[in-house]
Amino acid sequence: MSPNKVTIQKAEMTDAAVLLDFSKTTFFDFFGPLNEVANMEAYSSVAFTSQKILTELINPDSEFYFAMLDNEVAGYLKLNFNDAQTEFKDENAMEIERIYVSRQHHKKRIGQQLLDFAVETATKKQFEYVWLGVWEHNANAIGFYQHNGFEVFSSHEFFLGDDKQTDLLMKKVLN
Secondary structure (H helix, E strand, O other): OOOOOOEEEEOOHHHHHHHHHHHHHHHHHHHHHHOOHHHHHHHHHHHOOHHHHHHHHHOOOEEEEEEEEOOEEEEEEEEEEHHHOOOOOOOOEEEEEEEEEOHHHOOOOHHHHHHHHHHHHHHHOOOOEEEEEEEOOOHHHHHHHHHOOOEEEEEEEEEEOOEEEEEEEEEEEOO
């Protein structure tokens, strides 16, 4: 199957409402069936607020991008640099904090195009490596990242509501 070519465009402040809605929807689509409702709601009440999205959008060390397919948002990506990185704050690294594709656009290689864009961005900015965190029970995502040259190098605990979970930290060295 040939890939559906997406247009990747940077999200702006005027896109905050669309970004918030898409972020929350894709997060619940992916993780809602695998977690307790109370924990999803507790996390959502902090992670998916207008103020949080606006704060992230104005941070000069974070960038959001939409994957557009047929004039509709099909996926999105969040990249962090410098102090915006959630874990290491390594000036020689870039974090992919979020990469999501809507349920109706799965199997169209949109996630691959977003990941390729992220790696190209890190390469252009001359970072030594790109890294990300992925839930230890998300075997499909782990396999996808491994297929793209990422290797597990650490882990950290993550709270979804009151449920302590583990994210694997994966990185890809760029040169």
